[in-house]
Amino acid sequence: MKSLTASKFVAHVILLLFSAIMFYPVLWWIGASFKSNPELSLPTLFPHKFQWNNYSDGWVALPKYTFTYFFLNSIKLTITTTALTVISSSLVAFGFGRLNFPLKKMWFALLLLTIMLPSQVTLIPQYAMFHSFNWINTYLPFIVPSAMGGAFFIFLLIQFIRGIPGELDESAKIDGCTWFGIYWRIILPLMKPALITVMIFSFLWHWEDYFGPLIYLNTVDKFTVPLALRMFIDTQSAVSWGQVLAMSLLSVIPQMLLFFAAQRYFVEGIATTGLKG
Amino acid sequence: MNHGKNHSYAPLAGYLFISPWLIGFAILTVWPMIQSLYYSFTDFSLLSPPRWIGMQNFKEISEDRFFYNSLKVTFTFVITSVPARLVFALFVAMLLNQKIRGIGLYRTIIYLPSLIGGSVAVAVLWKNIFGMTGFINHITALFGIAPKNWIGTPGTALGTLVTLSVWQFGSAMIIFLAGLKQIPGELYEASSVDGAGKLRQFFTVTLPMLSPVIFFNLIMGLINSFQSFTAAFVITGGGPLNSTEMYALYLYEKAFAALHMGYASALAWILLAIVAVATAINFLVSKYWVFYENDTGGNR
Numbered sequence: 278m279k280s281l282t283a284s285k286f287v288a289h290v291i292l293l294l295f296s297a298i299m300f301y302p303v304l305w306w307i308g309a310s311f312k313s314n315p316e317l318s319l320p321t322l323f324p325h326k327f328q329w330n331n332y333s334d335g336w337v338a339l340p341k342y343t344f345t346y347f348f349l350n351s352i353k354l355t356i357t358t359t360a361l362t363v364i365s366s367s368l369v370a371f372g373f374g375r376l377n378f379p380l381k382k383m384w385f386a387l388l389l390l391t392i393m394l395p396s397q398v399t400l401i402p403q404y405a406m407f408h409s410f411n412w413i414n415t416y417l418p419f420i421v422p423s424a425m426g427g428a429f430f431i432f433l434l435i436q437f438i439r440g441i442p443g444e445l446d447e448s449a450k451i452d453g454c455t456w457f458g459i460y461w462r463i464i465l466p467l468m469k470p471a472l473i474t475v476m477i478f479s480f481l482w483h484w485e486d487y488f489g490p491l492i493y494l495n496t497v498d499k500f501t502v503p504l505a506l507r508m509f510i511d512t513q514s515a516v517s518w519g520q521v522l523a524m525s526l527l528s529v530i531p532q533m534l535l536f537f538a539a540q541r542y543f544v545e546g547i548a549t550t551g552l553k554g
Numbered sequence: 555m556n557h558g559k560n561h562s563y564a565p566l567a568g569y570l571f572i573s574p575w576l577i578g579f580a581i582l583t584v585w586p587m588i589q590s591l592y593y594s595f596t597d598f599s600l601l602s603p604p605r606w607i608g609m610q611n612f613k614e615i616s617e618d619r620f621f622y623n624s625l626k627v628t629f630t631f632v633i634t635s636v637p638a639r640l641v642f643a644l645f646v647a648m649l650l651n652q653k654i655r656g657i658g659l660y661r662t663i664i665y666l667p668s669l670i671g672g673s674v675a676v677a678v679l680w681k682n683i684f685g686m687t688g689f690i691n692h693i694t695a696l697f698g699i700a701p702k703n704w705i706g707t708p709g710t711a712l713g714t715l716v717t718l719s720v721w722q723f724g725s726a727m728i729i730f731l732a733g734l735k736q737i738p739g740e741l742y743e744a745s746s747v748d749g750a751g752k753l754r755q756f757f758t759v760t761l762p763m764l765s766p767v768i769f770f771n772l773i774m775g776l777i778n779s780f781q782s783f784t785a786a787f788v789i790t791g792g793g794p795l796n797s798t799e800m801y802a803l804y805l806y807e808k809a810f811a812a813l814h815m816g817y818a819s820a821l822a823w824i825l826l827a828i829v830a831v832a833t834a835i836n837f838l839v840s841k842y843w844v845f846y847e848n849d850t851g852g853n854r
Contacts, residue, residue, distance in 0.1 A: 284652075376562050395777070
């Protein structure tokens with residue numbers, strides 16, 4: 278018993294140390310976002326005098342558009358793509374998880390393969406295709422693919438649906454319920470925890486997506502927050518790091534809020550499917 | 555069960571339900587793959603139609619020193635960051651797998667960097683803390699090391715990207731934690747009756763039982779690391795002296811800065827081949843170290 282408590286003590290010490298190392302950059306980030314430029318080169322964590330105007334000045338530092346505008350762009354785009362991803366992925370997952378049809382095994386294997394496919398292989402033709410549709414500098418290259426489901430999310434939902442007992446939909450079927458009725462009235466409500474997991478991760482990934490906007494959006498009025506941040510560094514000859522770090526910090530706040538609001542879905546979601554390394 | 559199967563046989567409804575993915579698969583995956591394979595044998599700039607040039611792109615790539623450089627950079631990044639991330643993730647997961655107080659809080663703090671790690675915001679943060687006046691230099695100063703520009707020095711720039719990647723071991727850790735909880739406690743009891751110490755238990759019980767999860771994390775880590783882009787693009791831009799020019803970055807520059815889309819398509823197929831071979835090798839080797847539940851009986 279004694280050695281057990283000793284080992285727990287050691288575990289606590291190591292974990293505290295790890296947490297400190299992991300969290301220190303974030304803490305420094307918070308402090309630095311309130312610092313003036315000269316103070317940033319000092320080793321202190323927090324400034325002598327908090328520069329709240331890093332936030333107010335940074336918010337309006339870019340010409341023509343304020344961060345309000347970029348945040349609205351990001352929010353609009355992320356909510357649209359997330360909603361479409363959840364709807365389409367749940368439909369597809371229901372098909373794979375509950376129905377039998379010819380070649381199902383093959384399609385399922387291909388679905389799993391697409392999760393592992395490096396996106397670079399489809400990147401250029403997709404770009405050329407969207408270019409020929411005149412979709413460059415619109416949000417359609419993000420919205421249309423999201424209506425076709427994400428392979429990762431479909432897989433996650435299939436795993437979940439397989440765990441739901443089949444008696445419920447069988448009796449509904451005997452009662453004359455259509456497949457869509459079963460999906461809508463029985464499976465969808467039972468899938469709620471998994472749907473929330475999908476919603477969260479879809480939101481996070483779309484929110485922080487940088488590569489897509491980088492290649493598809495080219496005028497500032499369409500920019501999302503990540504692109505605006507990058508522009509913030511690029512357009513200044515002498516970077517006012519305090520302001521840049523303040524805006525960067527604000528840009529991850531939606532992610533943090535979502536994380537703290539729905540922590541248990543996170544842990545379950547990652548653990549059951551092993552999302553993203 | 556059979557009864558249920560018959561009930562659920564619904565070809566039309568089945569295809570209707572999976573049709574969003576099926577259409578996407580055809581239009582956004584299969585057709586683009588065929589096209590990019592074709593483009594890789596052409597000279598294509600997007601502004602004019604592709605022109606067939608046979609093996610020319612691949613021949614040029616084989617003589618392209620930037621291609622070899624990006625391979626070297628990417629392999630160095632993958633080989634250092636993937637194992638380091640796994641080791642940290644497993645180590646911390648084992649610490650968290652005890653009945654200790656505050657596990658939720660530890661897990662939250664340790665996972666937090668992984669939550670935001672892929673964002674441009676964190677890349678911006680990294681650019682600053684590893685810079686000349688960044689806080690890394692304050693820490694190294696404590697050990698009497700002269701301040702240096704970690705990002706601006708070819709020898710250390712890639713290291714900053716590896717550090718950023720390792721800092722985000724949280725997802726792998728949570729998967730490990732779930733895997734550790736699945737290991738039946740009787741196995742540990744039996745082995746301690748046999749007189750096995752903690753260390754031997756780790757090698758004879760934990761590692762074999764966890765090997766499928768380690769394998770999964772390894773494969774996903776490899777595939778993601780080979781495609782690493784945002785951090786290098788924002789923090790170092792591939793520099794200094796191309797020391798952080800990752801494969802995905804080089805491909806992006808060829809495709810969207812130089813508009814050599816045929817050449818970039820060839821690069822993409824080479825990347826696919828590399829990732830496929832790396833994955834295949836791992837699957838083959840996995841036979842020798844990954845144990846699945848149903849063969850644990852034969853292992854003793």
